[in-house]
Structure formats: structure tokens, C-alpha cells
Amino acid sequence: MSDVTTTDLYEVTMALSYVREGMDRPATFSLFVRGLPPGRGFLVSAGLEPALDYLSGFRVTRADVRRFAAALDRDPEALEPLLGLAFEGEVRGVPEGRVVHAGEPLLEVTAPLPEAQLVETYLLSLVSHQTAVASKAARCVLAAGGHPVVDFSLRRTHGPQAGFQAARTAGLVGFAGTSNVAAATRLGLPASGTMAHSYVEAFPDEEAAFRAFARAHPGPVTFLVDTYDTERGVAVAARVLRDLHRGAGCGVRLDSGDLDALSRRTRELLDAAGLPEVRIVVSGGLDEYGVDALVRAGAPVDVYAVGTKVGTSADAPYLDSAYKLVEYDGRPVMKLSSAKVTAPGRKQVFRTPGGPDVLALRDEPRPDGAEPLLRTVMRGGRRLGPPDDLASAHARFVRDVTALPAAARRMRDPEPPVPQVSPRLAALTEGVRERLVEQAKAAGGSR
Amino acid sequence: MSDVTTTDLYEVTMALSYVREGMDRPATFSLFVRGLPPGRGFLVSAGLEPALDYLSGFRVTRADVRRFAAALDRDPEALEPLLGLAFEGEVRGVPEGRVVHAGEPLLEVTAPLPEAQLVETYLLSLVSHQTAVASKAARCVLAAGGHPVVDFSLRRTHGPQAGFQAARTAGLVGFAGTSNVAAATRLGLPASGTMAHSYVEAFPDEEAAFRAFARAHPGPVTFLVDTYDTERGVAVAARVLRDLHRGAGCGVRLDSGDLDALSRRTRELLDAAGLPEVRIVVSGGLDEYGVDALVRAGAPVDVYAVGTKVGTSADAPYLDSAYKLVEYDGRPVMKLSSAKVTAPGRKQVFRTPGGPDVLALRDEPRPDGAEPLLRTVMRGGRRLGPPDDLASAHARFVRDVTALPAAARRMRDPEPPVPQVSPRLAALTEGVRERLVEQAKAAGGSR
Numbered sequence: 017m018s019d020v021t022t023t024d025l026y027e028v029t030m031a032l033s034y035v036r037e038g039m040d041r042p043a044t045f046s047l048f049v050r051g052l053p054p055g056r057g058f059l060v061s062a063g064l065e066p067a068l069d070y071l072s073g074f075r076v077t078r079a080d081v082r083r084f085a086a087a088l089d090r091d092p093e094a095l096e097p098l099l100g101l102a103f104e105g106e107v108r109g110v111p112e113g114r115v116v117h118a119g120e121p122l123l124e125v126t127a128p129l130p131e132a133q134l135v136e137t138y139l140l141s142l143v144s145h146q147t148a149v150a151s152k153a154a155r156c157v158l159a160a161g162g163h164p165v166v167d168f169s170l171r172r173t174h175g176p177q178a179g180f181q182a183a184r185t186a187g188l189v190g191f192a193g194t195s196n197v198a199a200a201t202r203l204g205l206p207a208s209g210t211m212a213h214s215y216v217e218a219f220p221d222e223e224a225a226f227r228a229f230a231r232a233h234p235g236p237v238t239f240l241v242d243t244y245d246t247e248r249g250v251a252v253a254a255r256v257l258r259d260l261h262r263g264a265g266c267g268v269r270l271d272s273g274d275l276d277a278l279s280r281r282t283r284e285l286l287d288a289a290g291l292p293e294v295r296i297v298v299s300g301g302l303d304e305y306g307v308d309a310l311v312r313a314g315a316p317v318d319v320y321a322v323g324t325k326v327g328t329s330a331d332a333p334y335l336d337s338a339y340k341l342v343e344y345d346g347r348p349v350m351k352l353s354s355a356k357v358t359a360p361g362r363k364q365v366f367r368t369p370g371g372p373d374v375l376a377l378r379d380e381p382r383p384d385g386a387e388p389l390l391r392t393v394m395r396g397g398r399r400l401g402p403p404d405d406l407a408s409a410h411a412r413f414v415r416d417v418t419a420l421p422a423a424a425r426r427m428r429d430p431e432p433p434v435p436q437v438s439p440r441l442a443a444l445t446e447g448v449r450e451r452l453v454e455q456a457k458a459a460g461g462s463r
Numbered sequence: 464m465s466d467v468t469t470t471d472l473y474e475v476t477m478a479l480s481y482v483r484e485g486m487d488r489p490a491t492f493s494l495f496v497r498g499l500p501p502g503r504g505f506l507v508s509a510g511l512e513p514a515l516d517y518l519s520g521f522r523v524t525r526a527d528v529r530r531f532a533a534a535l536d537r538d539p540e541a542l543e544p545l546l547g548l549a550f551e552g553e554v555r556g557v558p559e560g561r562v563v564h565a566g567e568p569l570l571e572v573t574a575p576l577p578e579a580q581l582v583e584t585y586l587l588s589l590v591s592h593q594t595a596v597a598s599k600a601a602r603c604v605l606a607a608g609g610h611p612v613v614d615f616s617l618r619r620t621h622g623p624q625a626g627f628q629a630a631r632t633a634g635l636v637g638f639a640g641t642s643n644v645a646a647a648t649r650l651g652l653p654a655s656g657t658m659a660h661s662y663v664e665a666f667p668d669e670e671a672a673f674r675a676f677a678r679a680h681p682g683p684v685t686f687l688v689d690t691y692d693t694e695r696g697v698a699v700a701a702r703v704l705r706d707l708h709r710g711a712g713c714g715v716r717l718d719s720g721d722l723d724a725l726s727r728r729t730r731e732l733l734d735a736a737g738l739p740e741v742r743i744v745v746s747g748g749l750d751e752y753g754v755d756a757l758v759r760a761g762a763p764v765d766v767y768a769v770g771t772k773v774g775t776s777a778d779a780p781y782l783d784s785a786y787k788l789v790e791y792d793g794r795p796v797m798k799l800s801s802a803k804v805t806a807p808g809r810k811q812v813f814r815t816p817g818g819p820d821v822l823a824l825r826d827e828p829r830p831d832g833a834e835p836l837l838r839t840v841m842r843g844g845r846r847l848g849p850p851d852d853l854a855s856a857h858a859r860f861v862r863d864v865t866a867l868p869a870a871a872r873r874m875r876d877p878e879p880p881v882p883q884v885s886p887r888l889a890a891l892t893e894g895v896r897e898r899l900v901e902q903a904k905a906a907g908g909s910r
Contacts, residue, residue, distance in 0.1 A: 021645040022623045024615070025656030028644060033679035039665060087644045087654035089682070129665060136659075140618040141626055149621075168471070171587040172781045174596075176469045177624035179588055195471040195584075197534045207534035209472030212583075214788035217796040218486060218576060221902060232480035235536070243798055244899060324781050333780035334619045334771050341661035349664040351690055452691060455668060 019070055020080040021087075024137040028084050028098070031130040035097040041345035042105075043129040044362045045136065046121040047143055048340075053332035057430025058420055060154045060413060061110040061122055062185045063146035065404055067139050068394055074103040074135060103131050107394035108378075110365070112150075113188055113409030114389060115416035117435050119375055120365045121390060122147065129344065136339045144337040145178065150185035152303070152329040154417065156322050157190050158425055159308035164192035165320045166208040168299060169327020170199075182327040188409045192319070203406060208321070210238040210269045210297065222249055226256040236265030238297055241282070242272050250282045254289035267295035267318065275300070276315045283316040297321055303330070308427045350448050359441055360448045365389040369419065376438035466517055467527040468534075471584040475531050475545070478577040482544040488792035489552075490576040491809045492583065493568045494590055495787075500779035504877025505867055507601045507860060508557040508569055509632045510593035512851055514586050515841055521550040521582060550578050554841035555825075557812070559597075560635055560856030561836060562863035564882050566822055567812045568837060569594065576791065583786045591784040592625065597632035599776040601864065602751035603769050604637050605872055608758050611639035612767045613655040615746060616774020617646075629774040635856045639766070650853060655768070657685040657716045657744065669696055673703040683712030685744055688729070689719050697729045701736035714742035714765065722747070723762045730763040744768055750777070755874045797895050806888055807895045812836040816866065823885035 034040065049059060076098050085092040105127020110116055122143055125132050156165050167186040170179035183199030193208035194200050200207035211229055219225035226239050239256070241249030253268050268286070270278050275298045286294045298310065299321035307320045324330065340358045341349055348360035362378040366386035374383065382388060393400055423431040437445075481487065496506060523545050532539040552574020557563055569590055572579050603612050614633040617626035630646030640655035641647050647654035658676055666672035673686050686703070688696030700715050715733070717725050722745045733741045745757065746768035754767045771777065787805045788796055795807035809825040813833035821830065829835060840847055870878040884892075 019623070021648065022617070022626065023644055024617055024642040025644050025647070025654045026642065026658055026662075029656060029676070029680060030658055030662045033662070033676050034665070036679045037675050043665065045661070083644060083648040086648045088680075133659075133661070137618045138623060141620060141623050144619050145621045145625075170469070170471055171584045171786075172591055172784070173588060174592045174621035174625035174775070174780075175628050176466070176585060176588050178592075178621035179469065181622050195473065197470055197472050197475060197530060198468040200472070201468065201530040201533045207472045209474075209476060211473055211477055212580075213798045214492070214580070214786075214796075215473075215477045215480070217788050217798060218481070218490065218791045228484050229476070229480050232483045233476060233535075244902075328621070328780040330780050333621075333775040333777050337619070339618075339661075341664050344665045349661075351660045351664060455691075 019138060020074060020076055021083045022138055023134065025087055027134050027136055028087070031098060031101070031134045032095065034130040034133065040128040040130060042126055043132045043341060043345075044124055044126045044343040045132050045339050046342045046363060047123045047125070047139060048121045048338060049118055049147070050336040050338060051118045052432045053335070055331050055430070056151055057424035057426065057432050058115045058117060058151065058154075058417070059147055059335070060150040060189055061114045061116050061147060062112050062150035062188055063143035064109045064112050064123060064393070066142050066146070066181070067109075067123065068107065068399055068403075070138055070142065071103045071107065071135060071394065071397065072399065076101045076134075098130070101131060101134065102397060103127060103135060104397035105131055105394075106392065106396075108390045109393050110389045111391060111409065111412060112404060113412035113416070115413070115420060116389070117373060117433055119359075119435055120373060121363050124362060124390065126362070140337055140339050144335050146181050146185050147337075148329040148332065148335045149182050149327065150189055152326050152332070153186045153191065154189040154413065155304035155427065156307055156320070156326055158417070159304040159311060159427060160320050161311050163311065163318065163320055165307070165322060167191050167194040167196070167327065168321045168323035170196045172324040173327040179327065184406070186326070187406045189413050190410050205406070210267075211240045213240060213243045213271075216240060216243040222252045223256060226253055230256065230260055230262065236267075237262065238267035238269050238295075240271060241268045242270055242278075246270065246273060246278050247281060247285065250285045254286055254291055254294075257291055257294060258289060263291050263293045267297050269297040269299060269321075271298075271300045275317070276310055276313050279310070279315045279317050295319060299323065301325065304427060348444055348448050350445070350452070359437070359445045361441065361444050363390070363441070365435065372433055373435040374438050375435045375441060377441050377444065380438055380440055466585060467521060467523055468530045469585055470581065472534055474581050474583055475542075476535070478545060478548070478581045479542065481577040481580065487575040487577060489573055490579045490788060490792070491571055491573040491790040492579050492786050493789045493810060494570045494572070494586060495568045495785060496565055496594070497783040497785060498565045499879045500782070502778050502877070503598055504871035504873065504879050505562045505564060505598065505601075505864070506594055506782070507597040507636055508561045508563050508594060509559050509597035509635055510590035511556045511559050511570060511840070513589050513593070513628070514556075514570065515554065515846055515850070517585055517589065518550045518554065518582060518841060518844065519846065523548045545577070548578060548581065549844060550574065550582060551844035552578055552841075553839065553843075555837045555839050557836045558838060558856065558859060559851060560859035560863070562860070562867060563836070564820060564880055566806075567820060567882055568810050571809060571837065573809070587784055587786050591782050593628050593632050594784075595776040595779060595782045596629050596774065597636055599750070599773050599779070600633045600638065601636040601860065602874065603754055603767070603773055605864070606751040606755035606758060606874060607767050610758070610765065610767055612754070612769060614638050614641040614643065614774065615768045615770035617643045619771040620774040626774065631853070633773070634853045636860050637857050652853070657714075658687045660687060660690045660718075663687060663690040669699045670703060673700055677703065677707055677709065683714075684709065685714035685716050685742075687718060688715045689717055693717065693720060693725050694728060694732065697732045701733055701738055701741075704738055704741060705736060710738050710740045714744050716744040716746060716768075718745075718747045722764070723757055723760050726757070726762045726764050742766060746770065748772065751874060795891055795895050797892070797899070806884070806892045808888065808891050810837070810888070812882065819880055820882040821885050822882045822888060824888050824891065827885055827887055
């Protein structure tokens with residue numbers, strides 16, 4: 017499927033009009049999240065690298081023109097002005113893994129207006145989704161308090177591509193592994209997995225299943241012990257592991273029932289069997305709240321496997337993201353209508369240790385000790401450096417999340433920090449608003 | 464990305480063990496949804512056609528084997544037994560567009576155990592997501608009560624692939640169009656779109672924007688009128704349409720504010736301007752509840768555009784789906800552990816007009832007047848007919864949804880119909896349960 021036609025029709029109708037009108041002066045669009053959903057005290061920037069991949073390859077081919085024409089029920093000739101249009105603009109972005117807040121641009125695209133417009137939908141789809149999942153996954157890492165968390169979400173994500181993106185963003189915030197083989201091998205993440213209930217059921221009994229699994233896998237194995245009766249399953253697993261002289265790196269997985277009580281009982285049984293090194297993996301409908309409850313209760317869990325609720329960011333499956341025109345041909349612009357006022361102008365976010373972020377205009381001087389979040393990552397449609405890697409993104413995440421106020425990091429009713437607006441940006445916003453209100457009055461008067 | 468490696472690692476470890484053990488007898492897995500989320504009175508089967516595409520192309524290549532080995536940190540030789548493994552089994556499925564209920568199989572896969580196992584994750588990811596979105600979209604169609612509904616979800620779906628799938632499932636339940644150009648042109652759906660606020664902002668004023676848009680698009684146009692002040696925007700749109708002698712097929716879009724009040728005022732203004740044929744399109748955070756409220760209030764809305772909340776099935780972003788082994792080598796199997804008991808054996812669902820569905824064993828005689836929901840659609844890894852089309856799926860949906868009890872169709876607190884279990888299936892379930900309980904006791908006793 018062409019990435020170019022994976023777009024809203026209106027991007028095409030607008031771009032065509034812009035080209036016809038000769039409106040190809042530089043436009044800046046700002047991609048940001050208006051407000052955080054309940055249950056989030058911060059966001060984690062994700063999706064910038066895939067976005068740059070997309071922009072690097074963006075070029076309207078003849079086949080794309082034919083599809084545009086078909087969608088508009090017009091002759092392909094009418095769409096010819098878009099042929100060959102490529103993305104040759106500038107991108108400033110917040111590197112992946114950084115903590116961001118409401119209203120702060122995740123990326124700003126500056127390019128001739130038709131190009132900057134045509135890429136809107138795809139960029140929003142990539143960045144909104146990945147930032148949503150990364151922000152949920154980040155909370156799981158915080159809840160686990162140093163215990164490894166692994167991603168088991170692929171089966172319930174919104175299709176296979178969403179599963180890949182979920183595994184990637186989970187890796188970005190420090191998950192210890194993913195069950196997704198494609199994601200693990202492409203991204204260099206540890207692959208993680210055990211066995212299904214169906215595996216146990218396919219054998220005459222649990223012992224036969226566990227022994228067969230160990231025959232196929234000479235390294236560490238993890239047995240799923242809750243297919244029939246969990247305590248009996250643990251006893252069988254312990255017997256097989258002892259018989260085979262395995263233990264180090266091995267584990268048992270609990271996937272149902274009262275995970276707190278069962279993990280304690282399992283720990284007792286394993287210790288009594290002389291297998292203190294065998295780890296307990298838990299799964300089954302967990303998200304940060306489930307992990308937090310087990311960690312706070314002191315459940316003897318070694319590895320937390322989270323899936324569906326994290327991979328779909330189930331309690332907040334979308335972010336209120338926007339891709340707003342903030343400047344055209346040097347003129348700051350904004351929208352006036354109710355409840356969705358956005359600040360005009362190209363922006364920068366300054367972060368100072370211990371203080372609130374400052375949302376400022378791009379060219380404002382950097383306050384003392386402040387760090388700018390937005391970096392220029394693409395110019396003339398080309399990346400300015402090699403692709404970023406997940407390890408670097410993870411290091412940024414750890415640094416940023418550690419510096420957050422505790423109220424932003426807590427599980428229940430977190431309080432998102434609110435960025436300050438610089439006096440210059442506030443003044444510009446007010447000035448543009450006044451100009452637009454006057455203009456709207458004039459337009460109304462001329463009816 | 465290889466579809467074969469887009470799988471959970473445990474599918475690979477289990478399949479390898481099955482091959483090593485010579486456990487390649489036929490296995491049947493049943494894919495179903497355990498229970499409906501709140502706010503759903505029925506599900507709509509979706510994802511079967513993409514699932515058949517996936518299965519048709521499933522074959523483990525040498526590159527896949529290398530990735531499996533890398534994920535398991537083993538030599539590729541150890542994974543050689545999986546090389547060349549293809550899907551050559553049978554699939555019985557509920558055709559897309561049919562209404563289904565909790566516990567009813569959406570599809571049953573029967574194949575040699577390793578094959579049937581390896582395809583689990585991908586099938587779940589396709590079918591769960593698409594059925595979730597189709598079921599949400601179906602409620603929008605019901606709420607709209609005959610008014611056209613269009614899909615604007617691509618920008619906030621879980622990535623571009625999820626957006627394509629969302630547009631497809633929306634088409635399947637009868638949406639009148641989608642903004643997604645790739646989906647519209649590939650699937651033969653009408654493409655739908657207007658203009659963005661940024662378009663209006665890029666011009667000196669609204670009138671200039673609307674006139675430029677009309678110059679680029681000689682056919683019907685829809686103007687977005689709420690960028691600055693909605694009433695003034697409507698007045699400007701009316702003036703431009705009148706000047707250009709346009710009207711039929713044209714519209715104005717309201718994307719913010721009190722859509723009920725604004726649509727009434729807009730209708731008055733358009734009618735007063737002599738433009739009764741100009742349509743009113745509304746958008747902005749709508750789902751079935753928002754549509755229902757406007758329809759019940761009698762708001763003069765012509766087209767409902769729904770996006771984010773429908774494309775992500777935001778109030779129920781996942782389904783409690785399962786892919787359960789129900790028979791291996793002629794032996795019915797099931798899982799005993801708490802709260803997740805599943806019925807064993809290969810199944811059929813019989814639907815009788817006016818009565819509840821009956822969940823039965825596959826080979827049971829069909830009750831008088833009943834229609835079987837599961838059809839054999841693939842045998843020997845090959846489709847038994849040409850791919851189904853969305854129009855047929857839509858016709859099935861209309862027939863099924865019309866026959867549903869009103870309580871299942873209503874917006875607030877719908878009551879999902881509960882399928883009956885046939886006496887033979889109930890007896891088999893009890894028999895297998897007793898056997899497993901005895902077996903578990905015996906295994907426990909032998910510690």
C-alpha cells in the first residue's frame with residue numbers, strides 16, 4: 017500500500033488548491049497533544065524516527081496521482097500538478113524517549129505549504145499512536161520498580177503493524193523484552209515467551225508437556241502452570257526441572273487467578289523443592305495498576321508480562337493530538353473557534369532542572385541553564401544524522417522521568433506539570449487573536 | 464516485514480516442540496470472544512478475508528528460520544524443522560458482516576498442530592481488532608437512523624495499517640464513505656473529505672479560502688465554516704456558493720461547538736440564502752452516542768463524520784478474544800483453571816429466526832429452520848471461492864442487525880443475546896471436565 021495515498025482526502029484537495037494558487041511559501045505545522053487523558057501525568061515522545069522514514073520516502077508517483085483522481089472522481093490530468101511532489105522540508109522534533117507535556121510540540125514541520133499539508137494525516141497517525149502507547153508503557157516500568165516488564169501485546173493490538181509499533185515503544189521506555197519475533201529481531205530487543213495452555217492440553221498430561229518442551233529447548237524454559245490446577249502445576253514443573261537439573265534462568269508462569277496469593281504459594285513450593293532460582297512470571301490482563309498492586313503487596317514476582325491493556329493503551333486509546341498551522345509565509349496564524357484555541361508561531365520548549373517547562377517562540381534566547389527540547393533533525397527532506405537508536409531513547413527517558421515531580425509519576429490521579437508560556441509567545445497569541453477578531457467582524461459586516 | 468515472524472515467540476517454541484515430538488495430527492482451534500464489553504449488544508464478524516489472505520501466503524522461509532533462531536538465541540539448524548512449513552489446513556468461518564455473540568466461534572482452524580499453532584497470534588490480531596471496530600461502527604450506523612455516516616479516523620488510528628482496516632470495517636457495516644484515499648480506492652468505497660482549519664488560515668480570510676477551493680474543485684465542495692466564527696463562516700460560504708451558482712452536492716462542515724444549536728442556525732441561514740440543497744456535515748469527537756443525541760434532538764444534520772472514537776473503538780479498544788485448542792487428534796480438550804473455562808470440541812452455531820442462537824457441536828443435525836453460521840471457506844490451505852466483497856458483507860449485516868432484538872441494538876446499556884448451548888455440547892463439556900479433574904487429582908497424588 018502506498019504511504020502517499022494513506023492520507024485523508026482533504027490533504028489532497030487542499031494541496032491541489034495550494035499548488036494551483038501558487039501558495040507554496042514555507043508553512044510551519046506544529047504537532048502537539050492538547051491535553052493529557054486522565055491517568056497520565058506525562059507523555060513520552062515516540063514515533064519521530066518512523067516519521068522521518070516516512071518523510072524521507074515521500075514522493076507522489078503517477079500511480080498515486082491516479083488514485084487521487086479516482087478518489088476525487090476526476091481525470092488524472094487534473095491531479096497532475098501534484099506529480100513528483102516530494103517532502104523537501106525541515107523537521108524539528110523532540111527526540112524519542114523524552115518526557116513531554118500538553119501543548120508542547122512533538123514535532124514542527126516547515127516546508128512549502130502543499131508538502132507540509134500532504135503529510136499531515138500519516139504523521140499524526142504515527143506519532144499519536146506511538147506516543148500514547150509509550151506513555152502507558154512508561155507507567156508500567158515505573159510501577160514495576162526495577163522488576164523486568166515484557167510486552168505480550170501483539171495478539172490484541174490494532175493489527176500487526178500496531179503490534180510492531182507497540183513493541184518498539186515498549187523497548188524505548190525500557191521493557192526487558194517482547195514476545196513479538198519480528199520486532200525483537202529487527203530492533204535488537206530480547207524476545208520473550210513461554211507456552212500456551214493449548215500446548216499443555218495437547219499432551220496427555222502436564223508432565224508430558226513440560227518434558228517435551230524441555231527436550232525441544234535445551235536452554236532456559238518457562239512452564240505455564242495454571243492450565244488445570246496451579247499448585248499441582250507448580251509441583252509438576254518443579255519435579256521436571258529437578259529431574260532435568262535445570263533451574264537457572266528457568267521459570268513458571270501464572271496467567272490466571274489471584275496472582276498475589278498464587279505467586280506466594282508458588283514461591284513456597286519452588287523454594288521447598290530446592291529451586292529458589294526459578295523465577296515467577298505473571299501475566300493476564302495486567303497494566304500499570306495491576307503491576308503496582310502486586311509490587312506494593314510484596315508479591316514474589318520476578319517478571320511482569322503486560323499485553324492487551326498496554327499495547328492498546330486501553331484506558332486512553334488515543335491522544336488529543338493536533339497538527340496545526342502556526343505560521344505561513346512568515347505570518348503567525350491560529351484558529352479562534354471555541355475551546356480549541358492554539359498558540360501561533362514557530363516554537364521551542366525550554367526545560368530547566370527543577371522548574372516548569374517554558375513554551376516559547378523558536379527564536380527566543382535560551383533561559384539560563386535551560387535545555388531546548390526541539391532539535392532540527394531533517395533539512396531539505398534529508399535526515400541530519402543517522403537514525404536514532406532505542407538505547408539512546410531509553411537513556412533519555414530514564415533521565416527525564418527521574419527528574420519529574422513525584423505527582424506526575426504516581427499511579428493514581430497523577431498531576432501533569434503545566435508548561436509556562438513565555439511572555440513573548442503570550443503577547444503574540446493575544447496580538448494575533450485581536451487581529452483575527454477584527455477581521456471576522458469586518459467579514460461579518462460585509463455580508 | 465515478514466508476516467511469518469510477526470508472531471509471539473511462544474508459537475515458535477511450541478511449534479518446534481510439536482514437530483520434534485511428531486505431534487502433527489489435526490488440531491482444531493476456535494477463535495471466539497469470551498464476553499462483550501459494556502456498551503455492546505452484539506459483535507459484527509470482521510477480519511475473515513484478511514485472515515484468509517494471510518493463511519494463503521503463510522510459508523516459513525529460510526529468512527524466517529534465521530529470525531526464529533536469532534530470537535531464541537540458537538543456531539539456525541535447531542529451527543530447521545520449521546523450514547517450509549506452510550498453512551495447508553481447513554478454515555471454517557462466520558462470513559464478514561454477520562452479527563455474532565459471546566462464545567460463538569468467529570473462525571475454526573483445523574490443521575496439523577504445528578501449523579495451526581504458528582498462525583495464532585496473527586489471526587487474533589486481525590480478527591479481534593477488526594471485529595471490535597466493526598462492532599463500534601455498526602452502532603454508529605444504527606444511531607444515524609438512515610443518515611450517511613463517513614469515516615474520518617485515519618489520523619488517530621493505531622498507525623496507518625489500523626486506519627486501513629478501520630475504513631474497511633466501516634465500509635462493511637454501511638458507512639457512506641471514508642477519508643482514507645488508499646482504503647477508498649482499493650476497496651471501491653466513496654472517498655470523503657472537505658478542508659482543514661489550516662486551509663482557511665492560510666488565506667487572508669475565509670472568502671478567499673472558499674473561492675480558491677472552488678477554483679481547484681469544479682464539482683461539489685464542502686466548506687469548513689467554524690475556523691473563526693461559525694455564523695459568519697456560514698454567511699461567507701453561502702455568499703460564495705450563490706455567486707458561483709453552486710449548491711447541489713455542496714455542503715458546509717461544523718467541527719466544533721454545540722453541534723445541535725449550530726446546525727439549526729446554519730440550516731436557517733442556508734435556507735434564508737436560498738440554498739436549501741446545501742448539506743450540513745458535522746464532525747468533532749463524534750461516536751454513536753453523539754450521533755444518537757443529534758438524531759434524537761432532530762438536529763438538521765445531513766452527514767455524520769465520525770473518527771477517532773470509532774476508529775480506535777475507544778470505549779472498548781480490545782475484545783476478550785481467544786484462540787483455544789478444542790480438539791487434538793480427535794480428542795476434545797479444554798482448560799480448567801478459574802474463570803476461563805472453554806467448551807471443548809469442534810462447533811457450529813445455528814441461528815433460527817426469532818430464537819436464540821444455539822452453540823452446538825459441528826456434526827449435530829441442524830435444527831428445523833436454522834441456519835449454520837460457520838461455513839467452510841478454506842481447505843488444504845486454499846480458498847474455496849473468490850474473495851468475498853464488502854457489498855455482500857454489508858447485505859449480511861443489514862439482514863442480521865434488523866433481526867436482532869431491540870434490546871441488543873439500543874445505545875444505552877444494550878443487552879447482548881446469550882446463545883443456548885446444545886445438550887450434546889453441554890454433555891461433552893461436563894464429560895471432559897470430569898476426566899480432567901480426575902486426571903489432575905491423579906497427577907497431584909503422584910507427587
